[in-house]
Amino acid sequence: xxxxxxxxxxxxxxxxxxxxxxxxxxxxxxxxxxxxxxxxxxxxxxxxxxxxxxxxxxxxxxxxxxxxxxxxxxxxxxxxxxxxxxxxxxxxxxxxxxxxxxxxxxxxxxxxxxxxxxxxxxxxxxxxxxxxxxxxxxxxxxxxxxxxxxxxxxxxxxxxxxxxxxxxxxxxxxxxxxxxxxxxxxxxxxxxxxxxxxxxxxxxxxxxxxxxxxxxxxxxxxxxxxxxxxxxxxxxxxxxxxxxxxxxxxxxxxxxxxxxxxxxxxxxxxxxxxxxxxxxxxxxxxxxxxxxxxxxxxxxxxxxxxxxxxxxxxxxxxxxxxxxxxxxxxxxxxxxxxxxxxxxxxxxxxxxxxxxxxxxxxxxxxxxxxxxxxxxxxxxxxx
Amino acid sequence: xxxxxxxxxxxxxxxxxxxxxxxxxxxxxxxxxxxxxxxxxxxxxxxxxxxxxxxxxxxxxxxxxxxxxxxxxxxxxxxxxxxxxxxxxxxxxxxxxxxxxxxxxxxxxxxxxxxxxxxxxxxxxxxxxxxxxxxxxxxxxxxxxxxxxxxxxxxxxxxxxxxxxxxxxxxxxxxxxxxxxxxxxxxxxxxxxxxxxxxxxxxxxxxxxxxxxxxxxxxxxxxxxxxxxxxxxxxxxxxxxxxxxxxxxxxxxxxxxxxxxxxxxxxxxxxxxxxxxxxxxxxxxxxxxxxxxxxx
Numbered sequence: 001x002x003x004x005x006x007x008x009x010x011x012x013x014x015x016x017x018x019x020x021x022x023x024x025x026x027x028x029x030x031x032x033x034x035x036x037x038x039x040x041x042x043x044x045x046x047x048x049x050x051x052x053x054x055x056x057x058x059x060x061x062x063x064x065x066x067x068x069x070x071x072x073x074x075x076x077x078x079x080x081x082x083x084x085x086x087x088x089x090x091x092x093x094x095x096x097x098x099x100x101x102x103x104x105x106x107x108x109x110x111x112x113x114x115x116x117x118x119x120x121x122x123x124x125x126x127x128x129x130x131x132x133x134x135x136x137x138x139x140x141x142x143x144x145x146x147x148x149x150x151x152x153x154x155x156x157x158x159x160x161x162x163x164x165x166x167x168x169x170x171x172x173x174x175x176x177x178x179x180x181x182x183x184x185x186x187x188x189x190x191x192x193x194x195x196x197x198x199x200x201x202x203x204x205x206x207x208x209x210x211x212x213x214x215x216x217x218x219x220x221x222x223x224x225x226x227x228x229x230x231x232x233x234x235x236x237x238x239x240x241x242x243x244x245x246x247x248x249x250x251x252x253x254x255x256x257x258x259x260x261x262x263x264x265x266x267x268x269x270x271x272x273x274x275x276x277x278x279x280x281x282x283x284x285x286x287x288x289x290x291x292x293x294x295x296x297x298x299x300x301x302x303x304x305x306x307x308x309x310x311x312x313x314x315x316x317x318x319x320x321x322x323x324x325x326x327x328x329x330x331x332x333x334x335x336x337x338x339x340x341x342x343x344x345x346x347x348x349x350x351x352x353x354x355x356x357x358x359x360x361x362x363x364x365x366x367x368x369x370x371x372x373x374x375x376x377x378x379x380x381x382x383x
Numbered sequence: 384x385x386x387x388x389x390x391x392x393x394x395x396x397x398x399x400x401x402x403x404x405x406x407x408x409x410x411x412x413x414x415x416x417x418x419x420x421x422x423x424x425x426x427x428x429x430x431x432x433x434x435x436x437x438x439x440x441x442x443x444x445x446x447x448x449x450x451x452x453x454x455x456x457x458x459x460x461x462x463x464x465x466x467x468x469x470x471x472x473x474x475x476x477x478x479x480x481x482x483x484x485x486x487x488x489x490x491x492x493x494x495x496x497x498x499x500x501x502x503x504x505x506x507x508x509x510x511x512x513x514x515x516x517x518x519x520x521x522x523x524x525x526x527x528x529x530x531x532x533x534x535x536x537x538x539x540x541x542x543x544x545x546x547x548x549x550x551x552x553x554x555x556x557x558x559x560x561x562x563x564x565x566x567x568x569x570x571x572x573x574x575x576x577x578x579x580x581x582x583x584x585x586x587x588x589x590x591x592x593x594x595x596x597x598x599x600x601x602x603x604x605x606x607x608x609x610x611x612x613x614x615x616x617x618x619x620x621x622x623x624x625x626x627x628x629x630x631x632x633x634x635x636x637x638x639x640x641x642x643x644x645x646x647x648x649x650x651x652x653x654x655x656x657x658x659x660x661x662x663x664x665x666x667x668x669x670x671x672x673x674x675x676x677x678x679x
Contacts, residue, residue, distance in 0.1 A: 057577055058577075059573055059576065059577065079576050079577045079579075080576060080577065080578065080579025080580075081579070084577060085577075086573075086574065086577045088570045088573070088574060090568075090570060092568065092570035092571050092573070092574045094571065094588075094589060094592075095593075095678065096592040096593065096595075096678035097588075097592075105575075105578065105580075105588070106578035106579075106580075108584070108588075109578055109579045109580050109581065109584065157574075161578070
């Protein structure tokens with residue numbers, strides 16, 4: 001099912017009654033979710049991800065804007081009539097019911113022509129249980145299951161009605177690291193097998209990047225960027241998105257653009273040609289300004305550094321961390337924003353690095369430029 | 384290791400001494416009394432041992448009356464008060480405005496003295512030279528005839544007794560149940576709502592099982608409390624409960640010991656042990672029933 005959010009806004013009255021201003025949890029959201037995809041809603045905590053999910057599920061009603069499932073306007077439809085499956089962060093499995101009863105619970109709500117017999121319910125439950133691989137746990141109670149198993153039961157319960165949309169709120173956050181890795185692959189597999197449009201919320205960028213077909217990066221109730229994970233990673237639309245995605249995080253320097261050359265400190269690190277070809281006057285003025293000196297933020301991905309004795313960027317070396325396949329070089333630079341620069345290089349290239357300073361050449365594709373004031377991306381080509 | 388074993392007992396000693404002197408010894412003494420026939424309180428002698436005391440008590444019409452009253456009280460007030468408390472708690476947890484006010488109002492009887500409450504009930508039910516009581520005024524209003532609730536027919540007295548008991552135990556039950564309801568996580572309800580669960584099904588399949596331990600606790604303590612009822616009867620009908628026909632088992636035991644017809648510790652002991660047997664049996668039945676219906 002295709003989902004469309006059209007200028008959706010959700011405000012909550014402020015808890016602190018002295019402050020009259022409402023809290024805007026979701027601010028003017030407009031986006032299309034294509035059918036049958038796995039979408040990750042990504043953002044730091046408190047950015048309105050869960051509220052967005054609740055709006056789509058119908059547990060919350062938007063203050064303004066419309067929500068469409070396919071071509072149907074479901075904005076005024078209560079949750080039970082939207083046909084969504086919802087998975088909760090803390091699973092919300094009914095502790096007094098067995099796994100089987102938990103999974104069949106939604107089926108027991110069907111009435112009239114849709115009403116199922118006990119055997120039919122059981123058969124359906126067994127079917128989804130097989131899909132999420134918990135067939136042998138059907139008689140147990142939730143308290144007798146591990147976290148990962150509980151999560152599977154929760155997903156099975158959300159799936160048993162074969163909803164048109166599956167919504168998962170922080171599905172992996174309660175699992176330990178190893179299980180999280182395994183379960184997220186499971187999640188991607190289940191989504192592929194069922195083909196149900198799935199939206200999941202996470203604050204873990206790695207989780208979102210690894211399994212989503214499409215990620216939506218949010219902050220403070222505003223969508224910053226929507227796109228394929230690699231696309232968002234390579235071409236972040238602003239500094240926030242660039243910083244939020246990737247581990248280790250992107251290294252940000254203060255730099256200057258002078259006549260088509262990018263300087264970090266006094267070192268000319270890259271020849272660039274700005275591609276701001278937008279015809280608007282404002283942009284033109286900016287482009288002109290770009291010909292003269294222009295201060296910018298320079299974001300360089302950890303993998304964008306190539307150790308090179310002749311390289312233009314010199315950093316003072318702090319330490320080298322060997323991680324097996326890769327080596328992490330930690331260094332400092334006066335123009336760097338933050339404390340230490342972390343670059344990741346293949347271990348075989350790390351042999352020559354020693355002494356006080358380390359020199360790098362930059363991979364242009366791994367470098368992003370951002371406006372110093374607006375923090376928006378400045379598109380450019382390397383020359 | 385050996386030393387620490389004695390240490391443990393040493394720490395327990397004060398409690399063991401107190402419990403032994405004030406709980407265990409009297410309990411054993413009661414059992415002994417109940418089998419001693421013709422016990423004389425003054426000379427502390429008895430004529431023999433046997434089941435005579437039990438036979439006497441079980442054939443005593445006052446005891447049979449007390450037993451009947453107690454059973455009626457238990458069977459009516461425990462389910463009614465628990466059910467009513469559940470309804471009120473559900474209502475309380477579903478309203479937002481004035482919730483605190485209502486909670487306070489419902490809790491008031493709990494902090495009010497039994498005898499003061501008895502006085503209020505007198506105003507409501509007692510027939511005096513000046514008025515027939517508030518309830519009778521209501522009955523007259525709807526065209527009924529006067530009922531003497533305090534000195535009249537047995538059913539009327541029993542009705543007042545039941546209303547009084549329910550009213551007095553309600554606040555505590557409401558307090559327990561509202562907090563039990565509040566402790567059910569919102570996510571369960573949200574999950575049920577997304578699945579389109581009907582309110583009745585949410586109540587019976589989610590809410591009720593989730594608060595079942597608390598309901599069970601209230602039923603057990605309710606049963607035991609109702610079996611031990613006595614002071615409420617005195618507050619309403621005075622100390623001569625036997626002639627009012629409103630005596631309870633604890634009341635009978637008390638009368639046998641200290642009342643006008645008192646001075647028979649053997650009969651009192653036998654009655655106390657019968658009460659114990661009854662409460663024990665009922666509690667066992669409760670526990671057995673709960674095993675399948677209470678979810679911890």
